[in-house]
Amino acid sequence: MTGYTFVEKALARAAGRVNVRAGDILDIQPDVMFSHDNTAAIRRIFEKIGAQNISRPERAVFTLDHAVPAPTTEHAQNHAEIRQWAKAQGIRQFEVGRGICHQVISEEALVLPGEVILGSDSHTTHFGWLGAFGMGVGRTEMAALWATGQLWIRVPETFRITLIGKPPAGVTAKDITLRLMKDKSVGGGAYRAIEICGETLQHWSIDELPVMPNMMAEFGAMSAYIAPDERVLEYVHARRARAVQAADSDPASYRFRPYEPLYPDTDAVYDEDYTLDVSTLQPQIALPHQPDNVVNLSEVAGQPIQQALIGTCTGGRLSDLEAAAAVVKGKHIRSRLLIIPASSEVLLEATRNGTLATLVEAGAAISTPGCGPCMGNHMGVPASGEATIMSGSRNFKGRLGTTDAPTYLSNPYVVAACAVAGKIIDPAEIIGTMEA
Amino acid sequence: MTNIHRCWVYGDNVNTDVIFPGKYTYTLKTPEEIASKALEDLDPTFATQVKAGDVIVAGRNWGMGSSREQGVTSLKYAGVNCIIAESFSGLYFRNCINQGVLPIVCTGLHLTLHTGDSIELDIANNTIISGGKHYSFSPLSPSVQKIFDAGGLLPMLQKQFAAAK
Numbered sequence: 001m002t003g004y005t006f007v008e009k010a011l012a013r014a015a016g017r018v019n020v021r022a023g024d025i026l027d028i029q030p031d032v033m034f035s036h037d038n039t040a041a042i043r044r045i046f047e048k049i050g051a052q053n054i055s056r057p058e059r060a061v062f063t064l065d066h067a068v069p070a071p072t073t074e075h076a077q078n079h080a081e082i083r084q085w086a087k088a089q090g091i092r093q094f095e096v097g098r099g100i101c102h103q104v105i106s107e108e109a110l111v112l113p114g115e116v117i118l119g120s121d122s123h124t125t126h127f128g129w130l131g132a133f134g135m136g137v138g139r140t141e142m143a144a145l146w147a148t149g150q151l152w153i154r155v156p157e158t159f160r161i162t163l164i165g166k167p168p169a170g171v172t173a174k175d176i177t178l179r180l181m182k183d184k185s186v187g188g189g190a191y192r193a194i195e196i197c198g199e200t201l202q203h204w205s206i207d208e209l210p211v212m213p214n215m216m217a218e219f220g221a222m223s224a225y226i227a228p229d230e231r232v233l234e235y236v237h238a239r240r241a242r243a244v245q246a247a248d249s250d251p252a253s254y255r256f257r258p259y260e261p262l263y264p265d266t267d268a269v270y271d272e273d274y275t276l277d278v279s280t281l282q283p284q285i286a287l288p289h290q291p292d293n294v295v296n297l298s299e300v301a302g303q304p305i306q307q308a309l310i311g312t313c314t315g316g317r318l319s320d321l322e323a324a325a326a327v328v329k330g331k332h333i334r335s336r337l338l339i340i341p342a343s344s345e346v347l348l349e350a351t352r353n354g355t356l357a358t359l360v361e362a363g364a365a366i367s368t369p370g371c372g373p374c375m376g377n378h379m380g381v382p383a384s385g386e387a388t389i390m391s392g393s394r395n396f397k398g399r400l401g402t403t404d405a406p407t408y409l410s411n412p413y414v415v416a417a418c419a420v421a422g423k424i425i426d427p428a429e430i431i432g433t434m435e436a
Numbered sequence: 437m438t439n440i441h442r443c444w445v446y447g448d449n450v451n452t453d454v455i456f457p458g459k460y461t462y463t464l465k466t467p468e469e470i471a472s473k474a475l476e477d478l479d480p481t482f483a484t485q486v487k488a489g490d491v492i493v494a495g496r497n498w499g500m501g502s503s504r505e506q507g508v509t510s511l512k513y514a515g516v517n518c519i520i521a522e523s524f525s526g527l528y529f530r531n532c533i534n535q536g537v538l539p540i541v542c543t544g545l546h547l548t549l550h551t552g553d554s555i556e557l558d559i560a561n562n563t564i565i566s567g568g569k570h571y572s573f574s575p576l577s578p579s580v581q582k583i584f585d586a587g588g589l590l591p592m593l594q595k596q597f598a599a600a601k
Contacts, residue, residue, distance in 0.1 A: 025577070025579050037462050038461070038462070038504075041462070041465075045590060048590060048594065049590065049593045049594055049597055050593075050594055050597035050598060050601075051597060066462070067462060072463070074462070074463045075462060075463065078462050078463075120503060121503055122501060122502050122503040122527060136503040136527055137503065137527075137530070138503055138504075138505045138527065138530060138531040138534055139504075139505045140505060140531075140534045140535070140588070140589045140590055141530065141534060141589065143590075144589055144593055147593060147597070148593070152579060152583075154577075186449055186497065186500055187449060187496060187497035187500060187523070187525075190497060190523060190525065190526060191526045217501075218500075218501070220497060220500055220525055220526065222526050290449060290451075375458035375459065375461070376457060376458050376459035377458070377459055377462075394453065394501065396451045396453035396454060396501060397453065397454050397477050397478075398453055398454060398457050398476075398477040399453050399458065401457075401458075401459045403476075403477050
């Protein structure tokens with residue numbers, strides 16, 4: 001009898017079973033279920049089901065993030081419907097400006113290590129950074145979750161990715177993730193859970209930990225997982241302690257439930273193993289129009305760039321803003337540089353520690369925390385033919401709202417360097433050296 | 437029993453942004469509006485020329501990317517009730533089942549066909565006949581088949597909630 005993987009343990013717990021194996025089909029009850037600007041559309045499906053009230057409302061969360069502040073009357077109407085529904089059902093709802101669902105739910109410690117979170121958003125794989133099982137679902141599935149509290153799932157096999165070596169200066173979790181995409185292709189993780197492990201993780205800042213789990217959506221995976229270390233457990237502990245002290249929180253409420261981190265058994269069975277040595281990796285860039293169309297940055301240096309974007313659930317955290325500030329400090333940008341923090345907490349800290357001032361002095365434009373143009377709604381939609389480079393995760397044709405506008409993906413140092421130079425360039429050429 | 441279907445043939449890794457652009461997801465609501473944007477950034481001829489009963493035949497990883505259900509419903513509202521691919525994104529496959537659109541995993545077919553060609557589909561016998569060749573595919577698993585047979589997740593839940601009253 002072999003040991004169990006993380007997903008086998010997490011899904012057994014969510015199904016109320018002693019143990020399950022990959023391939024089993026279960027009905028699971030998630031610990032948390034969330035939706036965002038698509039909440040009003042989910043409500044319309046929910047009402048067609050014939051249900052009246054959201055089952056287990058304490059477990060539901062709504063965020064407004066995909067088109068905030070509302071760019072049109074129709075979007076504003078959509079938000080108004082969501083606010084009204086949240087109030088009527090007693091659901092925790094985060095307002096315009098608080099930030100992107102994945103970032104906000106992490107900061108608020110609304111999902112905990114070892115738990116299961118389902119969201120009507122494909123990047124729900126993100127929560128693997130907290131040692132939780134996160135999976136994206138469709139709108140009808142979220143309506144079903146509201147109505148019945150549960151959803152069927154096939155327990156996935158696990159693909160283990162082991163990262164070895166210390167990344168060179170200027171090579172971030174983003175570069176390593178893009179390299180994995182190139183090596184194994186989009187779809188390399190299809191139908192499977194991903195476990196990310198190895199010595200490289202200790203070199204990632206806490207802000208970098210979510211990058212690879214987040215982009216496992218582009219990898220085709222159902223979910224992702226990083227074994228929570230002391231830093232992550234301390235992060236969760238501090239966030240919960242802060243929330244307990246907040247005036248509107250009841251320490252006896254569902255929010256402050258006990259939890260137990262889950263770890264795979266040492267003799268768990270993996271469907272596939274892949275080891276990536278990052279010790280000599282160069283900065284990577286994904287060319288239009290697919291996240292696995294990846295080359296070394298040096299191969300495409302010189303390509304003109306009209307717009308650079310630091311933001312999204314993949315690359316809008318404090319360390320991303322700080323990386324951009326380190327590159328543009330004391331310089332003036334040649335192409336547009338948009339800064340869209342992933343949350344109000346990121347914005348506040350970047351304001352307090354001077355990061356924002358450095359960026360604005362260099363000519364950057366700052367926008368409301370949220371998804372920004374990464375859905376093509378607003379706040380940085382490019383003109384035809386204009387090239388954008390961003391710290392986000394998706395460069396599919398039309399992603400930013402314009403069909404014939406090429407998008408590149410890279411790390412935040414590279415994005416900021418491109419803004420300074422007005423073309424694709426190695427950040428080492430802007431700041432001399434990447435050694436801290 | 438077999439039915440003849442006209443095919444729209446596409447390649448590998450077709451993503452949901454080109455199937456149904458994200459910028460329309462919160463504002464377009466009627467089936468007609470949603471169908472009119474199907475495959476807008478992949479094949480601008482599709483939405484105006486598709487006919488009820490047409491099928492999609494594609495390569496690997498059809499429907500990767502976003503969770504948006506309009507990736508499936510835009511095709512369904514345009515008249516497509518079956519999508520044949522070498523493989524699907526997991527989220528897209530679930531969305532197909534939940535919307536009552538049949539996802540068929542079949543290898544070796546899409547490279548032999550061109551848009552406008554016809555295939556014969558024999559669902560009862562899990563077989564596709566194309567160019568005189570028979571291609572077999574696996575049936576859905578029983579729990580998934582149950583949702584599909586109900587017409588999708590919404591009709592299945594409607595029946596359950598009506599019965600509980």
